[in-house]
Amino acid sequence: MPTVTMTVNGKKMSAECENRTLLVQFLREKQGLTGTHVGCDTTQCGACVVHIDGLPVKSCTTLAVQNEGAKIVTIEGLAKDGKLHPMQEMFREHHALQCGFCTPGMVMAAIGIVDRHKGEPTLAEKTVRHELEGNFCRCTGYHNIVKAIMAAFPLMKG
Amino acid sequence: MANAGIGQAVRRREDFRFLTGTGTYTDDIDRPGQVYAHIVRSPHPHAQIRRIDTAAAERASGVLAVFTHDHLAADGVGGLPCGWLVKGKGDKPMVEPPHPVLATGVVRHIGDPVAIVIAATRVQAADAAELVKIDYQMLPVVTSTAEATRPDAPRLHTDAPRNLCYDWELGDKAAVDAAFARAAHTVTLDLVNNRLVANAMEPRAAIGEYDRATGTHTLYTTSQNPHVIRLLMGAFVLHIPEHKLRVVAPDVGGGFGSKIYHYAEEALVTWAAKKVGRPVKWTADRSESFVSDAQGRDHVTSCALALDKDGKFLALRVKTVANMGGYLSTFAPAIPTYLYATLLAGLYATPAIHCEVQAVFTNTVPVDAYRGAGRPEACYLLERLVEKSARQTGIDRAEIRRRNFIPRAAMPYQTPVALQYDSGDFVANMERALKVVDYAGFAARRADSARRGRLRGIGLSTYIEACGIAPSDVAGSLGARAGLYEVAEIRFHPTGSVTVFTGTHQHGQGHETTFAQLVSEKLGIPIENVEIAHGDTAQIPFGMGTYGSRSIAVGGSAIVKAIDKIVAKGKKIAAHILEVAERDIEFKDGKFQVAGTDKAMSMGEVAFAAYVPHNYPLKELEPGLDETAFYDPKNFTFPNGCHICEVEVDRETGVVDIARFIAIDDFGTVINPMIVEGQVHGGLVQGIGQALVENCVYDGASGQLLTGSYNDYCMPRADDVPSFQVETNESAPCTHNPLGVKGCGEAGTIGAGAAVMNAVVDALATVGVTEIDMPATPHNVWRALKNAKT
Ligand code: FES
Ligand code: FES
Numbered sequence: 001m002p003t004v005t006m007t008v009n010g011k012k013m014s015a016e017c018e019n020r021t022l023l024v025q026f027l028r029e030k031q032g033l034t035g036t037h038v039g040c041d042t043t044q045c046g047a048c049v050v051h052i053d054g055l056p057v058k059s060c061t062t063l064a065v066q067n068e069g070a071k072i073v074t075i076e077g078l079a080k081d082g083k084l085h086p087m088q089e090m091f092r093e094h095h096a097l098q099c100g101f102c103t104p105g106m107v108m109a110a111i112g113i114v115d116r117h118k119g120e121p122t123l124a125e126k127t128v129r130h131e132l133e134g135n136f137c138r139c140t141g142y143h144n145i146v147k148a149i150m151a152a153f154p155l156m157k158g
Numbered sequence: 159m160a161n162a163g164i165g166q167a168v169r170r171r172e173d174f175r176f177l178t179g180t181g182t183y184t185d186d187i188d189r190p191g192q193v194y195a196h197i198v199r200s201p202h203p204h205a206q207i208r209r210i211d212t213a214a215a216e217r218a219s220g221v222l223a224v225f226t227h228d229h230l231a232a233d234g235v236g237g238l239p240c241g242w243l244v245k246g247k248g249d250k251p252m253v254e255p256p257h258p259v260l261a262t263g264v265v266r267h268i269g270d271p272v273a274i275v276i277a278a279t280r281v282q283a284a285d286a287a288e289l290v291k292i293d294y295q296m297l298p299v300v301t302s303t304a305e306a307t308r309p310d311a312p313r314l315h316t317d318a319p320r321n322l323c324y325d326w327e328l329g330d331k332a333a334v335d336a337a338f339a340r341a342a343h344t345v346t347l348d349l350v351n352n353r354l355v356a357n358a359m360e361p362r363a364a365i366g367e368y369d370r371a372t373g374t375h376t377l378y379t380t381s382q383n384p385h386v387i388r389l390l391m392g393a394f395v396l397h398i399p400e401h402k403l404r405v406v407a408p409d410v411g412g413g414f415g416s417k418i419y420h421y422a423e424e425a426l427v428t429w430a431a432k433k434v435g436r437p438v439k440w441t442a443d444r445s446e447s448f449v450s451d452a453q454g455r456d457h458v459t460s461c462a463l464a465l466d467k468d469g470k471f472l473a474l475r476v477k478t479v480a481n482m483g484g485y486l487s488t489f490a491p492a493i494p495t496y497l498y499a500t501l502l503a504g505l506y507a508t509p510a511i512h513c514e515v516q517a518v519f520t521n522t523v524p525v526d527a528y529r530g531a532g533r534p535e536a537c538y539l540l541e542r543l544v545e546k547s548a549r550q551t552g553i554d555r556a557e558i559r560r561r562n563f564i565p566r567a568a569m570p571y572q573t574p575v576a577l578q579y580d581s582g583d584f585v586a587n588m589e590r591a592l593k594v595v596d597y598a599g600f601a602a603r604r605a606d607s608a609r610r611g612r613l614r615g616i617g618l619s620t621y622i623e624a625c626g627i628a629p630s631d632v633a634g635s636l637g638a639r640a641g642l643y644e645v646a647e648i649r650f651h652p653t654g655s656v657t658v659f660t661g662t663h664q665h666g667q668g669h670e671t672t673f674a675q676l677v678s679e680k681l682g683i684p685i686e687n688v689e690i691a692h693g694d695t696a697q698i699p700f701g702m703g704t705y706g707s708r709s710i711a712v713g714g715s716a717i718v719k720a721i722d723k724i725v726a727k728g729k730k731i732a733a734h735i736l737e738v739a740e741r742d743i744e745f746k747d748g749k750f751q752v753a754g755t756d757k758a759m760s761m762g763e764v765a766f767a768a769y770v771p772h773n774y775p776l777k778e779l780e781p782g783l784d785e786t787a788f789y790d791p792k793n794f795t796f797p798n799g800c801h802i803c804e805v806e807v808d809r810e811t812g813v814v815d816i817a818r819f820i821a822i823d824d825f826g827t828v829i830n831p832m833i834v835e836g837q838v839h840g841g842l843v844q845g846i847g848q849a850l851v852e853n854c855v856y857d858g859a860s861g862q863l864l865t866g867s868y869n870d871y872c873m874p875r876a877d878d879v880p881s882f883q884v885e886t887n888e889s890a891p892c893t894h895n896p897l898g899v900k901g902c903g904e905a906g907t908i909g910a911g912a913a914v915m916n917a918v919v920d921a922l923a924t925v926g927v928t929e930i931d932m933p934a935t936p937h938n939v940w941r942a943l944k945n946a947k948t
Contacts, residue, residue, distance in 0.1 A: 018281070029280075034186035035179015037411075039359045040444040044868035047359060075179035088177040092169055095836045099666030100176025101360040101411025107177065125881070132876035136868075138359050138412050139666045141839035141906070142876040 006070050008033065009077025017064050024048045026064035027074060035075040035104050039136065046135030049105035049112075050074045056112030058105075058134070075104035078111075086155040087111050087148070096148035098139035109135050110149045114156045123153040163679035164897075167832035170671045172664075181409040184363040184380050189437035192365070193222055195427055196283035197440065198273040198290045199449060200265035203301065203521035203861030204312065205294035207263060207272065215275055215289040220282030222434045224290065225426075226273045227262040235259060235429060238420060238485075239394040241386075242492040243637040244517075246324035252517070253323050255315035257485040259395065259422045264297070266314050266484030267523050268863050269449025271422050276434055280441075299521045299861035303481040304458045306518035314484060314519040321519040323482050323491065328499040329512035329575055334464075337473030337510050341464035345547045350931045351535045353456035353481070353854040354847075355871055356528050358665075360411020361442040362451060366427030368435070374402050377428045381407040382417045382663050383703020386640070388695050390420040390488070396429055400695075403428075407693040410665035414844070415527040416451045417665065418705050419488035423450075448866045453854055454528020456481035457494065457535050463508075463543045469553045471562045473510040474502060476539065480517045483524035490526045491517060496636050497532030497624070497706075503573035504540045505584040505620045505798060506562040511574045521861050527705065529844050530907040533623045541619040541912035542919075549923065555618055555916075556592055560585065563620075566890065577624055581890040582798045582824055588620060591800040591822040594883055603804070603817075613807040613924055614817070617916025621909040622798040625707040625901035628791030643790035644708070645700045646716035648677070648724050650783035652769035654762030655687040658720075661701015662713035663693050666840075667903065668833045669709060675829055676714060676897070680721045682748020683761055699786055707901030710829065711795045711892070718896040719787035727783065728764045734775040735759060735767060795892045795900040799823035801842075801909035805917040809925070812940030814850055814918055821884045821909065826891040826900035834902045838884045841906020847874035848907075849914035853933050872935075922946075 005014040008031060015030040027033040027050070038060055039047035048060040051073040078085040084092070087107050097103040113131045117123050128149050129142070137145060162168050175181045212224040238257040245251055261270045273290050277283035298312035300321065305311055307320040314321055338344060365378040375398055381387050384405040391405075392398045410417060427438040442450065458479045464472040480494035499513040544562075548555040563584045564571050571579045600616050607614035627633050630641040645661040658677055662669060670690045678685040691697050704713075725745045732750035733740040736757055744751050751758040759767075767774055768783040804818040821838055828834050851872040855864045865871040891898025911932065918934045919927070926946040930938060 020281075028186075033179070034183075035181075037183070037360070038185075038443075039361070040868050042444065042867045042869050044873075045359065045444075075177075079178050084174075084177065091177055092173045095170065095832045097173060097176055098668070098836060098840060099358070099360065099410065099412040100172065100181050101183065101358075103176050104179050126877075129877040136359060136873050136875065138357055138414070138844075138873075139840045140836060141841070141843035141882070142879060143839040143881050144836060146876060146881065 002065055004064050004068055006067050006072055008072045009074060019063065019065055021064045022060055023062045023064050023067055024059040027059060033074050033076055037101055037104060039101065044136065046109055047102050047105040049108040049135070051108060056109050075107060087152045090148040090152040094144045094148040094151060096140060096144040102135065102137040106135050106137060106145060110152065113149060114153050118157055123150055125150065162675055162685040164675060164829050166675065166830065168671055168675055168830055170668045171674065172668060172670050183360055183409045183411055184365065184378050185441045187365060187378055187408065189365060189367055192437040192439050193276055193278055193434065194280040194283045195430065195438050195440040196275045196287040197271045197423060198275065198287050200261065200268060200270040200272055202265060202294055202296060203268050204297040204299045205265050206297060207261065207265060208293040208295050210273060211291040212273065215286040218286035218289055220278035221286045222276045224273060224275050225430060227258055227260040230259055234397065235425070236395045238422060239390055240486040240491065241390065241488045241639050243639065244324050244326055244491040244495050245637065246326045252491055253315065253318040254486060255317060259425050267521050269523060270484065274426050274430060276430055276438055301520050301522050301856035301861050302858055303456055303479050303518065303520065306520050307516065314521065318519055323486065323517040323519060325516050326495050327512065327514045330510055331512045333510035334473040334475050334512040338464045338475065341472055342467035343465040343547070343551055344462060345465065345543060345550050346462040347543050347546055348460050349539060349542060351455045351457040351459065351538060352848060352932050354454040354528055354852050355448060355854050356414045356416035356451055356454060357873060358412030358414055358416055361444055361447045362417065362421065362423065363441040364424045364427045365437055365439045366431035367437040368432040374404060375428050375432065376404045376406065377424055378406045378408060379424050380410050380417050382410065382413040382665055382705055384663065384693055384695050385661060385701045386703055387420050387424060391425050391428065395425045404696045407663055413665045414529040415454065415531060415705060419452050419526055445867055448871070449523055449863060452487040452524050452526035453483065454525060455535060456525050459539050461539050461543055463547055465547060465551065469551050469558045469561055471506055471508040474508050476502060476513040478515045480515055481520055481522065481525055482517050483520060483522045485524050487524040487526035490524060492637065493527050493532045498536050500575045500577050501533050501536035501622065501624060502540060502575055504537065505564060505622055507564045509574060522856055529841065530904045531706065533904065534845065534908045534911055537619065537621040537908050538912045542915060545617065545916040556588065556597065559588060559618070559620060577794065579622070579796050580793060580893045582622070582796060583887065583890045584620065584798060587798070587822045587824060587887055588800040590885070590887065591802045591820050594820045595802045595804065595818060607806050611809065613809060613921040615805050615917040615919065615921025617803045617913045617920055618800065619909045619912035619916060620800045622796055623904060623908050624794035625797060626711040626791050626795050627706060628794055630790050640702065642702055643788050644702055644712040644716040645786065645788050646713065646720045647699050647784065647786040648720040650724065650765040650768065652766055654683065654765050656681065656683065657689045657691055658717060659691045659698045660713050660717065661698055662704045662709040664704065667704065667709060672710065672830050672833055673714065673717060676717060677721065680718065681761055707797065707903035710899045711895055711901045712789060712791055714897055714899060715791065715895045716787050716789035719789050720785045723785035723787060724783060727785070728761065730775060730779055731764050731767055732759045735773055792894040795826065795895065797823065797825050797900040797902060797905050799905060799909060801913040803913040803917040805914065805921055807918065807921045807939060809943060812936035812943060814934050814939060816846065816880045816914070819880055819882050821882060821906065822887060823884070823902065823905050824887045824890055824900065825902040826888065827898040828886055828888055831886070834886065835884050837902045838906045839882055841904060842882055842910045843874050843879050845907040845910025846879055846914055849911045849932050849934060851878060851933050851935060
């Protein structure tokens with residue numbers, strides 16, 4: 001079995017895994033990072049989104065071995081010294097989560113949305129809704145998720 | 159405390175763990191020495207099992223065991239029980255066919271479990287499962303609800319001729335027939351309520367564990383009601399007494415009904431853990447959820463409304479065929495009967511109603527309660543029919559409702575279909591919704607859409623639901639095989655903080671916050687000092703769980719009842735210490751006060767005295783401050799409301815856009831408005847999902863599930879739905895529970911489907927399309943437009 005090494009949430013990690021091991025399985029089962037979830041087997045739900053080298057990626061759709069040397073950030077790596085990331089804060093403030101199962105992937109994808117539009121003066125609701133296409137939430141009806149992302153936009157612009 | 163009590167939008171205490179990835183869902187749990195199960199499922203909808211050969215799988219690397227029905231039978235394992243017995247016409251009991259944990263002889267739906275493979279790792283179990291050889295002899299198939307009872311349809315169960323589970327009725331047929339005979343208008347409608355897949359985002363999972371030292375079994379499972387699972391699995395399937403069986407439902411990622419039922423996998427991992435001497439874990443992948451989670455709806459209905467010349471409703475006649483799937487899921491028989499036909503009065507004073515329901519078996523995944531459960535089906539047909547009546551009689555859609563609403567002054571109101579409504583101001587809710595949507599301005603908005611080449615439509619829907627099934631004796635007389643009360647224990651700790659044990663279970667509802675608000679306000683202690691415990695049968699006295707929007711109405715009432723006991727005991731303690739008569743003590747804002755004086759003890763001081771009883775009425779009173787209450791509701795609660803939807807339809811593509819959606823809901827007293835609004839938003843999107851995109855489809859000829867993944871089953875996405883305008887009306891609280899609460903979990907789903915479809919029909923009617931079934935996908939709408947043109 002190959003050994004894969006990557007930096008996860010700032011820490012270097014190595015583990016043996018099969019070639020067919022998905023990144024999400026590697027994180028959940030080898031690293032004990034169970035914050036990243038699996039909601040489907042067809043790359044649609046987005047519960048598994050993590051950041052790979054700064055970009056949001058569905059970790060169920062990339063093999064662990066493909067990510068040799070990569071810098072991975074998962075939901076566990078967002079809060080710094082007990083302080084929530086502004087996106088996490090806004091999710092809480094605007095009640096953008098209910099059962100919490102889609103939440104880690106939603107938050108990681110949402111940060112990606114804001115990152116992509118940071119240079120623009122405003123972020124339109126239509127844009128947010130469109131770019132959330134790849135993330136399902138069965139609980140919230142998206143209303144408050146959209147609100148939270150729009151509210152995080154000015155905070156993340158700094 | 160001022161901003162943490164009843165009525166405050168307190169931010170949720172659950173959120174920190176979910177936002178930081180530190181929640182604990184079942185699949186996040188690993189038990190020491192754990193091994194993995196993979197279920198071998200039938201790929202055929204209907205077949206005879208001729209032979210099962212497990213030899214190669216048993217030899218595969220990492221495999222500990224492969225089990226089939228014979229192993230279960232040898233251990234005396236029972237079948238999966240059904241929790242509700244419906245009696246049909248003439249008191250004929252329903253047909254209750256055997257539902258084996260692993261199939262024996264015949265498989266009856268795609269996904270029917272046939273064998274379980276247990277191996278050291280997840281992939282080894284999955285790899286070995288491929289090596290289990292099953293020789294199937296294909297049998298003819300029926301999946302269609304409407305065709306199940308045809309004489310030439312293949313029969314699923316020997317004891318169910320014509321695949322009938324029951325043929326049931328409710329209401330006064332003669333009165334309905336007489337009313338139709340003298341009606342000025344008769345409006346008829348045939349419709350299909352499409353089958354849905356619940357699709358909680360967390361797939362089901364279960365871990366079984368056996369402790370040889372104590373002989374105790376533990377099951378971790380994705381359940382909405384761990385005590386119900388313990389009862390059903392312990393008593394009927396595995397014959398484990400309850401004191402030797404612990405069921406834990408940790409954080410659960412959504413349920414919507416699909417995690418109420420006792421499933422085969424729960425019994426399998428619990429049983430197998432003892433067999434192999436290791437904890438056994440099973441986690442569904444999504445494809446497996448599509449063929450093993452109970453599905454929802456699936457009705458075919460003909461209905462008719464009789465009206466007098468002024469548009470007053472005289473009678474309603476409904477005939478429904480409801481699909482049960484291949485076996486009876488835990489509460490399936492109750493859904494299209496007691497949770498459906500009893501709601502057919504809606505908000506209207508229709509004097510006569512008759513409903514017939516045939517429940518049928520087909521080669522499909524079992525159907526059971528899905529968010530709303532029977533009530534969305536009732537609301538959908540009634541509101542489609544009312545809107546059609548408005549069109550047919552030329553009376554405005556709001557006006558025809560106004561003429562027929564049960565007035566607030568008529569409460570309590572006995573409907574002709576068994577229920578007695580206690581409260582509600584139906585007219586006020588609709589008038590408010592009409593105002594918010596600017597009903598008067600609709601014509602101008604329609605003209606504006608037309609200028610842009612688009613068809614605009616508006617649709618109303620009003621709904622009422624019955625929540626918190628009750629009382630237990632009535633439910634029992636209607637066939638429930640369990641009680642439907644709720645349990646709460648309030649345990650004061652010596653230094654004044656409190657743990658509240660509730661028999662309800664949260665899987666998104668935020669009970670840890672809402673219930674803490676309630677307890678904080680009622681006991682007058684800071685919310686930080688209140689912990690809510692739920693989901694573990696080893697901790698919680700008992701409970702019926704969370705479904706049917708019952709948690710606040712029934713579980714919250716049980717908490718209030720336990721609080722009352724605490725306060726009563728506290729008064730005795732305070733009276734003793736303050737040296738006054740008990741009747742002189744008043745409890746207010748967390749203080750036991752001697753009336754008319756400033757002599758008082760705080761709740762915390764009383765709790766301390768109860769645990770350190772040095773100055774205490776030990777002769778009359780036990781030490782300690784810990785009270786348990788069982789609350790059995792006096793009646794259902796009746797949340798109700800009015801939803802209005804406006805759509806724009808693109809004539810070229812058939813795409814339906816929701817331009818506005820307004821929901822005015824009466825949930826009685828609201829504890830946390832932020833959480834309540836969130837429940838409405840989520841419910842609305844499930845209703846809109848059914849109306850516009852979701853559809854579970856089986857191929858009629860092959861019986862194959864055509865929508866077995868998210869590639870083919872369309873889930874509503876953020877850009878399929880709008881932002882909503884939602885408001886609550888708290889002016890007509892529930893009259894028979896201590897909080898005046900009614901429940902809010904299902905309302906959105908119940909009202910939304912009809913509002914959307916009425917709007918779609920209204921838009922399409924302008925170009926000659928009169929009827930369309932759900933889901934109004936672009937393809938279906940485009941086809942309807944095309945057919946209308948030619
Ligand atoms: S788990 Fe669903 S997209 Fe990755
Ligand atoms: S919060 Fe439950 S799926 Fe999004």
